[in-house]
Amino acid sequence: MKKSITAKRNAHYQVLQFLTKNTDKLMVIPVIGSMQTRLLQLISETNELVKNAGSIPSKTAGNKNITRAELVEVVFKVSNVLKVFAYMTKNENLSNFIINSKSALDYELRHQEILNYAKNLLDRVSPIAADLLNYGISEDLITELSTEISDFETVISEPRELISERKTLNELTEEKVDEIQTLLSNEIDPLMEIFNEDKEFYLAYKTARMIVDPASRKREVAAENNSVSEI
Structure with a gap:
């Protein structure tokens, strides 16, 4: 699986952990609850696809x-x-x-x-x-x-056959990851702007939302910190 996909999956799980940990605080926005449920479902479906792809042997058992x-x-x-x-x-x-x-x-x-x-x-x-x-x-x-x-x-x-099956599962995983990205970017992120006055809480969410691509992680951390400092 592509490293960028793995990195995004890790970031998605961090967001889910953040939302779960702060359920009480987020109750002021009831719609986030349903979005959190959707996020959990999508992450579970992604994990199942990754599990299935991983169970396919890289080498055939027959000689x-x-x-x-x-x-x-x-x-x-x-x-x-x-x-x-x-x-x-x-x-x-x-x-x-x-x-x-x-x-x-x-x-x-x-x-x-x-x-x-x-x-x-x-x-x-x-x-x-x-x-x-x-x-x-x-x-x-x-x-x-x-x-x-x-x-x-x-x-x-x-x-x-195994190569074809693994390729299909990896493509489905990427589609699911893109679906999660869309949910976060278009629905959850805008709602979280309500908390931009709570700098510590807002920064914690932004940190969880970082795309953890190793090649750009340092740049993104710097950009997020600058963004928060300007609020």
């Missing part, structure tokens, strides 16, 4: 290399038998399709390429499963191939 190796073992076994079947049945197209080089399957094909080959292999053996029984390709082996394909596809697609 691509191990899962790929398991797929290749089955693919290689099926390919070798199918190569013999293609030769015996004089099926040139099938023979040209088959990759029965272990090194090619292990090292030359990218993840998506080996997955595509395995899927195509499964598509070719499934319709002729009965004919392949005599060559050593059993129904169990075909089922194992299908299972290994599904497992490998899950492992290689998982990172993209």
Whole structure:
């Protein structure tokens, strides 16, 4: 998450703490109570989004290399038998399709390429499963191939899905933070001007409201102090 978003969230929580701590004093402006409730709700919703984004693992639990190796073992076994079947049945197209080089399957094909080959292999053996029984390709082996394909596809697609999900949650968090900023700037801040004669109280609120971006914090503190001193 962006540091600026984290900084704003911290500032929002400080404002909520300030409003909660000074509930009695603020009762002279009843409408602030409803705004405080809205602020609490928005902060809670933001926290939930951040929690959900944080629960997404940065690395997948599955091991691509191990899962790929398991797929290749089955693919290689099926390919070798199918190569013999293609030769015996004089099926040139099938023979040209088959990759029965272990090194090619292990090292030359990218993840998506080996997955595509395995899927195509499964598509070719499934319709002729009965004919392949005599060559050593059993129904169990075909089922194992299908299972290994599904497992490998899950492992290689998982990172993209997690990245997309985390990105969506982060974008929703930023929208929620902007909504809080709007509530503070357009509704709560103007009402707090009623207390500008109470310098200590007013300064405490302004301090809570500071945007705590580390790069500009010192400048903002100075600006707020100058503003209060001029009141």
